[in-house]
Amino acid sequence: MDIYLLEAVINGLLLGGVLALLALGLNLIFGVIDVVWIAYADLVMCGMYAVYWLHVAGWPLWAASLAAIAGVAVLGVLVHVLIIAPVLRAPPINQLLATGGLLFFLQSFTTLLFGTDFRNIGVRLPIIEMGDIFISFARLLAFGFALVGAVALYVFLKRTYLGVAIRAISQDREIMGLMGVDQRRIYLVTSLIGGALAGLGGCLLVLQYDVHPFLGNTFGPLIFMICVLGGLGNMIGGFVASFIISQIISIGGYYYSTEWAYVLAFTLFIVLMFIRPRGILAR
Amino acid sequence: MLSLAAVSAGYGSFRALFDVSLDVEAGEAVGVIGPNGAGKTTMMRVISGLVPMDAGAMTFDGRSLDGLSAHRIVERGIAHVPENRRLFPRLTVEDNLRIGAFIPQARAKIAERMAWVYDLFPRLKERREQLAGTLSGGEQQMCAIGRALMSGPKLLLMDEPSAGLAPLVVQQVFDLVRRIRAEGLTVLIVEQNVQQVLEVVDRAYLLEVGRIHLAGSSAELKNNDLIRRSYMGL
Ligand SMILES: Nc1ncnc2c1ncn2[C@@H]1O[C@H](COP(=O)(O)OP(=O)(O)O)[C@@H](O)[C@H]1O
Numbered sequence: 096m097d098i099y100l101l102e103a104v105i106n107g108l109l110l111g112g113v114l115a116l117l118a119l120g121l122n123l124i125f126g127v128i129d130v131v132w133i134a135y136a137d138l139v140m141c142g143m144y145a146v147y148w149l150h151v152a153g154w155p156l157w158a159a160s161l162a163a164i165a166g167v168a169v170l171g172v173l174v175h176v177l178i179i180a181p182v183l184r185a186p187p188i189n190q191l192l193a194t195g196g197l198l199f200f201l202q203s204f205t206t207l208l209f210g211t212d213f214r215n216i217g218v219r220l221p222i223i224e225m226g227d228i229f230i231s232f233a234r235l236l237a238f239g240f241a242l243v244g245a246v247a248l249y250v251f252l253k254r255t256y257l258g259v260a261i262r263a264i265s266q267d268r269e270i271m272g273l274m275g276v277d278q279r280r281i282y283l284v285t286s287l288i289g290g291a292l293a294g295l296g297g298c299l300l301v302l303q304y305d306v307h308p309f310l311g312n313t314f315g316p317l318i319f320m321i322c323v324l325g326g327l328g329n330m331i332g333g334f335v336a337s338f339i340i341s342q343i344i345s346i347g348g349y350y351y352s353t354e355w356a357y358v359l360a361f362t363l364f365i366v367l368m369f370i371r372p373r374g375i376l377a378r
Numbered sequence: 379m380l381s382l383a384a385v386s387a388g389y390g391s392f393r394a395l396f397d398v399s400l401d402v403e404a405g406e407a408v409g410v411i412g413p414n415g416a417g418k419t420t421m422m423r424v425i426s427g428l429v430p431m432d433a434g435a436m437t438f439d440g441r442s443l444d445g446l447s448a449h450r451i452v453e454r455g456i457a458h459v460p461e462n463r464r465l466f467p468r469l470t471v472e473d474n475l476r477i478g479a480f481i482p483q484a485r486a487k488i489a490e491r492m493a494w495v496y497d498l499f500p501r502l503k504e505r506r507e508q509l510a511g512t513l514s515g516g517e518q519q520m521c522a523i524g525r526a527l528m529s530g531p532k533l534l535l536m537d538e539p540s541a542g543l544a545p546l547v548v549q550q551v552f553d554l555v556r557r558i559r560a561e562g563l564t565v566l567i568v569e570q571n572v573q574q575v576l577e578v579v580d581r582a583y584l585l586e587v588g589r590i591h592l593a594g595s596s597a598e599l600k601n602n603d604l605i606r607r608s609y610m611g612l
């Protein structure tokens with residue numbers, strides 16, 4: 096096999112891990128709260144800026160990352176309290192407009208604060224050589240931490256009372272109160288976790304990409320497409336779809352160009368939506 | 379133990395309950411019977427805090443329940459087996475039971491309660507890893523009752539537990555109600571199966587078009603002409 100192709104496949108796999116993490120976060124929020132956070136990737140962007148600025152201010156990377164995760168988790172709670180909660184019973188179009196408004200707000204606000212410069216955190220991580228294959232350590236690290244995040248979420252959902260309630264709530268929202276569950280609290284915890292996952296995603300992406308206010312415009316549609324492809328709210332579907340899409344982008348990018356790969360991915364998405372409108376793993 | 383005084387409630391501008399007064403003493407089993415659409419489910423939902431009360435007062439163990447949200451009412455010691463069971467179909471039987479023990483005071487006792495519920499319903503133990511949606515109707519009812527028991531309630535509300543079940547299974551459900559009483563729980567049960575419910579409760583109320591029309595001991599109601607004609611087909 097062509098070693099450049101192999102390298103593309105490996106890079107696709109590594110990218111898939113980070114996308115899968117973000118898809119988990121978005122799906123979690125949609126599954127529980129029944130609102131799509133269109134601005135999810137923009138929270139990731141905020142996390143990237145947080146790591147960037149704290150690192151520039153002299154914090155070690157690990158501390159900057161932990162602070163960014165905590166900060167975006169709190170931001171997630173604020174998004175819920177200030178923007179989602181007031182429109183919880185509004186028609187879906189209003190909810191979409193509210194989170195869409197947040198997207199423009201975050202993009203404009205970060206532009207106002209930091210300008211439109213592309214900023215690189217400047218952490219130089221080694222390139223690993225395996226035979227003739229080169230793998231970026233930053234990507235490997237991102238993949239590893241994304242998996243750790245996904246496993247931690249899985250254990251939380253399986254083993255804790257809040258986790259069981261989070262899995263139950265999308266199956267029968269109305270009777271959660273009869274189980275002694277305060278829905279509002281579940282929504283807050285979910286927003287906190289969703290925010291933390293976006294923050295973690297930001298920490299992982301800032302090692303590989305420059306940060307700028309419109310970064311969400313690249314990743315946002317991608318994550319949203321992955322979630323729809325896997326079936327909105329279906330975490331396993333989103334996980335699988337992440338790796339399919341990342342392979343298309345990576346392998347397509349190898350044969351043609353990244354732009355063509357995106358065109359291919361979105362075309363496939365549209366076609367699949369005709370064939371399997373409720374997601375590839377629809378029940 | 380539970381007392382409703384002139385409770386009115388409804389949905390938006392539609393009123394489903396008018397001046398409903400009802401009492402349940404500790405250790406009793408009380409039935410509420412009445413035709414479809416009478417407001418029986420609404421009354422149960424008002425007690426559980428799912429539907430707000432428009433007027434009247436509710437107390438439980440001498441303390442007011444007015445304005446409490448549903449999860450607080452569970453913490454006070456009232457568990458509700460809802461109409462149509464409403465299990466979480468894509469959770470396992472055991473996870474359905476676990477979520478029944480969500481309130482803090484129940485979490486501390488989950489192992490012991492789980493053992494108790496499995497002891498009451500050995501069938502659930504056999505099927506603990508199965509998804510609740512794949513259970514038979516009778517097993518689902520056991521699971522729904524078991525889930526409610528997991529919170530460690532003093533009062534159990536049951537909304538038409540025998541509905542939609544085969545006759546043989548209906549008999550089993552009423553046997554279950556007897557066993558739950560024997561465990562020392564107080565029960566308020568809504569039923570359309572009038573003949574059978576009057577065999578397990580001490581007293582019953584007749585609810586029609588949102589109002590209490592009749593109340594009495596099971597023996598009295600079994601001999602009441604109106605009940606015999608309209609609800610027992612005799
Ligand atoms: N969610 C609801 N919204 C509006 N009206 C309702 C709702 N639920 C029940 N009703 C109405 O309230 C009345 C009482 O219903 P319900 O309490 O379900 O009666 P029952 O349990 O005795 O069959 C009926 O007229 C029913 O149509």
Ligand SMILES: [Mg+2]
Nearest residue numbers: 418419420461
């Ligand atoms: Mg009913």
